[in-house]
């Protein structure tokens with residue numbers, strides 16, 4: 001990958017004046033931004049290299065390209081025609097997802113001409129007018145929340161009908177649903193379920209699912225011709241070999257101190273087995289109150305919550321990873337319209353025969369397999385490296401980890417004391 005064109009450094013340094021100069025004359029050529037921010041600066045980072053976030057720092061560990069995390073391979077090479085690559089939406093510095101802040105920076109650095117914003121693929125509406133900077137800004141309100149378009153038709157074989165649609169952007173119909181999702185991180189893969197709704201799952205074979213996903217992305221989001229097997233396998237081997245996790249916490253210091261085993265190397269080496277989180281067992285009697293809080297939060301996560309009869313770790317049951325070992329998708333209520341933002345579409349879905357109705361901002365698994373019973377079910381995501389990749393849930397409705405915990409209290413009946421809530425948040429921040 002060559003560092004051609006205006007560098008992101010220059011761009012970032014000039015952010016202060018972007019606002020002043022954007023709406024004068026339009027650049028004739030599309031800016032040469034083809035990747036996320038970090039890979040504009042460097043071709044690799046060392047394994048375990050901490051990158052700051054608001055709760056401390058997180059790092060990646062690559063088994064495939066050790067002792068470094070390559071940022072210049074096929075994953076970061078545009079495979080199609082629009083300049084996007086996998087790293088455009090899966091950035092190491094954002095926990096292999098992409099945050100609203102980074103999308104906004106990319107917009108400002110490129111006056112909205114980075115490939116992220118290419119060809120109306122992920123704009124608020126499919127034919128939004130992108131001819132000036134101001135218009136591009138107004139067309140990308142969902143992208144700037146770190147969310148990307150999905151346009152899905154209900155399958156021919158199904159036991160429900162979409163009977164009503166309310167879409168603030170006016171795009172969805174009852175036969176074509178338009179909604180927006182957060183990129184799942186391309187790290188810490190354990191379960192075989194691929195995509196929020198399982199769309200690219202292939203049996204129980206994770207690698208085959210990732211191959212299907214990568215092929216579809218090259219011809220879809222990157223608008224390319226089919227890529228060679230060699231290219232696809234290089235991408236998949238790379239992403240399967242990446243661990244990502246928090247390395248340092250504010251107050252706790254390094255998350256590997258005193259016998260704890262946080263950090264990305266342990267995360268990528270963790271076998272896929274059902275089990276409790278035990279990363280912070282050694283901090284049960286730590287001298288530091290911050291470390292003891294992380295331990296207590298871990299146990300709140302692991303154990304049954306008396307009020308709800310549920311366990312966080314009941315669904316997030318892959319040991320020290322948090323995906324679901326069996327690849328099961330669940331409805332935690334994140335698609336429930338009562339939790340929706342005003343800019344989300346709401347779909348009314350009626351079961352054939354019974355007339356039973358579900359309302360949804362994104363039907364998840366049920367939009368793929370046609371089963372009313374699976375409407376609003378989503379992949380149980382890995383929960384390592386959370387601090388680097390807010391906001392949370394498939395639609396980003398929780399802006400912080402505290403909002404995640406509050407969401408579960410409202411949605412699934414979990415009840416925590418103020419102290420328990422603080423402890424659980426401290427644990428999630430340390431993952």
Ligand code: HEC
Nearest residue numbers: 084085086089148181182183184193194195196214217221
């Ligand atoms: C334009 C942005 C964008 C680009 C480019 C992109 N992705 Fe994604 N990726 C997403 C979004 C959004 C999701 C979640 C969508 C969903 O589940 O419906 C996702 C999901 C995934 C998943 C599913 C992860 C899981 O836990 O199930 C994998 C794997 C993945 N992407 C790999 C890649 C690879 C490999 C490439 C390059 C070939 C790529 N992505 C390019 C936005 C992007």
Ligand code: HEC
Nearest residue numbers: 310311312315330332334378379380381392393394404408
């Ligand atoms: C019924 C199964 C289930 C239970 C119980 C559960 N989760 Fe989840 N969790 C999920 C699923 C499924 C998702 C994805 C939901 C979505 O985005 O629609 C999720 C998402 C998350 C996320 C967001 C991850 C991301 O990348 O956006 C966090 C954090 C999380 N859960 C933590 C917890 C905590 C803490 C508890 C206990 C208070 C808990 N979960 C209880 C199944 C569950």
